[in-house]
Amino acid sequence: MLRFATNRDYSLVGPEAAKAIETGLANGEWYKSPIPRKRLKELMARSDGPALRDTAIWLGLILAFGGLGIWLWGTWWAVPVFAVYGVLYASAADSRWHECGHRTAFRTVWINDAVYALASFLLLRSPTAWRWSHTRHHTDTIIVGRDPEIAGMRPPQLIIMVLNIFGLVNVPQSLATLARYSVGRLNAEELDYVPQMERWRVQVEAIVILAIHLGALAVAVATSSLLPVVLIGGPNIYGIWFLWWVGNTQHLGLAEDVLDHRLDARTVYMNPVFRFLYWNMNYHVEHHMYPMVPYHALKALHEEVKADCPPATPSVMAAWREILPTILRQLNDPTHFIRKQLPAGAGQLAERAGAHHG
Amino acid sequence: MAEWIRACGVDDIDTEDVVRFDHAGRTFAIYRSPDDRFYATDGLCTHELAHLADGFVMDSIIECPKHNGRFDYRTGAAKGAPVCVNLKTYPVRVDGDQVLIEVSP
Numbered sequence: 001m002l003r004f005a006t007n008r009d010y011s012l013v014g015p016e017a018a019k020a021i022e023t024g025l026a027n028g029e030w031y032k033s034p035i036p037r038k039r040l041k042e043l044m045a046r047s048d049g050p051a052l053r054d055t056a057i058w059l060g061l062i063l064a065f066g067g068l069g070i071w072l073w074g075t076w077w078a079v080p081v082f083a084v085y086g087v088l089y090a091s092a093a094d095s096r097w098h099e100c101g102h103r104t105a106f107r108t109v110w111i112n113d114a115v116y117a118l119a120s121f122l123l124l125r126s127p128t129a130w131r132w133s134h135t136r137h138h139t140d141t142i143i144v145g146r147d148p149e150i151a152g153m154r155p156p157q158l159i160i161m162v163l164n165i166f167g168l169v170n171v172p173q174s175l176a177t178l179a180r181y182s183v184g185r186l187n188a189e190e191l192d193y194v195p196q197m198e199r200w201r202v203q204v205e206a207i208v209i210l211a212i213h214l215g216a217l218a219v220a221v222a223t224s225s226l227l228p229v230v231l232i233g234g235p236n237i238y239g240i241w242f243l244w245w246v247g248n249t250q251h252l253g254l255a256e257d258v259l260d261h262r263l264d265a266r267t268v269y270m271n272p273v274f275r276f277l278y279w280n281m282n283y284h285v286e287h288h289m290y291p292m293v294p295y296h297a298l299k300a301l302h303e304e305v306k307a308d309c310p311p312a313t314p315s316v317m318a319a320w321r322e323i324l325p326t327i328l329r330q331l332n333d334p335t336h337f338i339r340k341q342l343p344a345g346a347g348q349l350a351e352r353a354g355a356h357h358g
Numbered sequence: 359m360a361e362w363i364r365a366c367g368v369d370d371i372d373t374e375d376v377v378r379f380d381h382a383g384r385t386f387a388i389y390r391s392p393d394d395r396f397y398a399t400d401g402l403c404t405h406e407l408a409h410l411a412d413g414f415v416m417d418s419i420i421e422c423p424k425h426n427g428r429f430d431y432r433t434g435a436a437k438g439a440p441v442c443v444n445l446k447t448y449p450v451r452v453d454g455d456q457v458l459i460e461v462s463p
Contacts, residue, residue: 027406041375044414102426107416109428109437128439135425135440139406197442292414292423 008144008334010153012136012189016145020257025143031260031349032289033305040290043297043304046107050296051099054276055115058096062088066231073227082230086239087277090167093122094243095279095295101131104294105279121209124174124236126181128201132194141288142256142264148189152252154334156327161248167240174236175213181206246274249319250284253326253338260349261288263340267302267312268319285309308347310340360462365398368455376420376431378411381461386448387411388457389431391418396450397431398459404436404443 009016020026035043065085072078097119099105103112120127133148140146151161163169180187184203186194194202216232226234246268255263262285270282281287283298286305293301306312313319322338329336365379371390378401379386385401387410399420403410408424415421420431427441434445449460 037375038372041414046416103428104426131439138425195442198439290423291426292421 008154010144010150012145012148012192014145017192018145020140020143020145025140025257025259026146027139028143028259029349030141030289031262031347033262033308033347035290035301035304039304040293043290043301044292044294045297046104046294048106048108048111051105051111051115051294054279054296055096057276058088058092070227070231073225082238086235087242088239089122089235090239091242091246092277093119094247095277095281097123097125097130098134098281099279099295101134102291104292120205121212122235124171124178124209124213124233126178126202126205126209128198128205129181129186129190129194132198133190136193138288138291141261142251142254142258144256148193150251150256151248152327154256154337155331158327158331161327165241165244166238167236170240171236175210178206178210182210242277246270246278246282246316249313249316249323250281253323253330254340255337261285262309262342262346266319266340267309268316269312269314270316274316307343307345310342360460362451362458362460365450365457365459368396368452368457371396371457374415374417376411376413376415378409379459382463384461385409386459386461387420387431388450388459389415389420391432396452396457398448398450399429399431399434399445403427403441404445405441410445 011017017026062085065081065088069078069081069085072081096105096115100112100116100119103109105115106112117127120130137147137149142150144150160169181202186199186202213233216228220226220228249266249268251265254266258264265284265288267285268282270278275282280295280298283302286293286298286301289305290301302312313322326336326338363381365386365388366377371377371388373390373394374392376387376389379388380401387399387401389397389399391397399410401410402408403422403424405422405427406424408422410420410422410429412423413421414423415431418430418432419428419437421428422441425440427439428437429435429441429445430437431445432447434447436442436444451458
């Protein structure tokens with residue numbers, strides 16, 4: 001990840017990493033709001049139905065808007081059509097990538113893996129490297145020196161953040177990373193979380209992803225038309241803004257180095273269209289607490305645990321109203337962050353119990 | 359020398375579910391399959407040592423609660439990333455209404 005110098009070392013191989021291990025924050029025991037086992041089993045139950053329906057709608061819309069865009073290419077009518085296509089292709093792919101990476105969206109494993117591979121391709125991500133990166137994110141969520149997916153460092157990387165509304169840092173960086181993977185090179189941080197036995201996959205996947213994108217670029221050059229790259233890869237520039245808008249609400253401005261997702265993640269209420277595009281990742285506290293619960297049951301999970309959690313943020317706009325002043329203040333005061341207040345009577349991080357003893 | 363020890367009662371586990379059993383400083387997971395057979399494995403995921411008894415049983419699969427890593431609890435076989443190391447399994451027998459597992463010291 002591209003980073004400017006910060007007061008803390010957010011790399012995974014520096015002094016903060018050693019400190020996190022020493023203090024027990026690394027691979028720590030996270031708080032979970034209590035739910036009766038029977039109810040949790042109901043919430044964890046898997047089925048193919050909801051995700052098959054939602055994936056058919058998603059892919060159907062991509063094909064429909066892509067086809068319409070091709071038909072209207074050369075007219076101004078193509079602009080709004082591709083605006084929608086781009087959001088479906090890039091922004092909506094992120095939550096499909098995420099849920100299928102956890103293998104909870106579908107009951108059938110190979111469908112999860114197929115949609116995961118497709119979404120990874122759309123987002124210029126190595127499926128294997130990102131699987132391990134996200135695994136670490138769940139082990140050590142927003143633990144400095146351990147979590148490779150901290151979007152909001154302190155002080156904030158404001159220029160990078162703003163440029164990434166249109167993927168202007170992420171896309172070149174993703175392409176450079178794939179190029180590096182394609183020659184079999186992982187950096188020190190990636191070597192820290194991608195196991196030896198998985199590394200060959202990273203190289204093979206990168207070659208395939210790059211080859212297809214370079215193919216689209218070659219066709220664009222040969223035909224003197226931008227259309228191939230508008231269709232393939234380009235949405236990561238012009239269609240990623242929606243993910244930036246909703247995805248940055250997950251953790252931005254909240255606590256670092258706490259073993260309690262109620263304090264380092266944010267649940268935000270969103271309208272049904274946003275929730276479809278985002279596959280319910282707005283229930284982010286709940287997802288981190290119980291990653292085995294599929295996206296379509298997160299709203300029900302939220303009802304089970306909300307009395308034990310800080311009040312949900314009422315809208316994306318409300319989330320940004322607390323995030324923006326916080327990150328602006330963090331430019332001068334990197335110690336500042338939003339302290340989420342737990343409701344009266346909420347549970348505290350404590351020893352776990354419940355075993356049979358022999 | 360291996361010994362048979364009582365892990366739990368038959369009725370302590372729902373069908374297609376798992377419970378935790380601690381013994382002599384070790385932790386085990388005891389499973390009851392959909393076809394009403396009992397199985398036992400080490401209690402901690404081989405990936406990052408989460409308690410599998412907090413996980414989700416689906417057919418013959420136990421899914422780890424931490425990263426959704428999957429094992430076949432009948433054989434201990436790891437079923438893909440992020441779990442790469444198989445789980446140790448233990449012989450199980452049912453004696454009346456008790457579930458016994460055979461553990462070596």
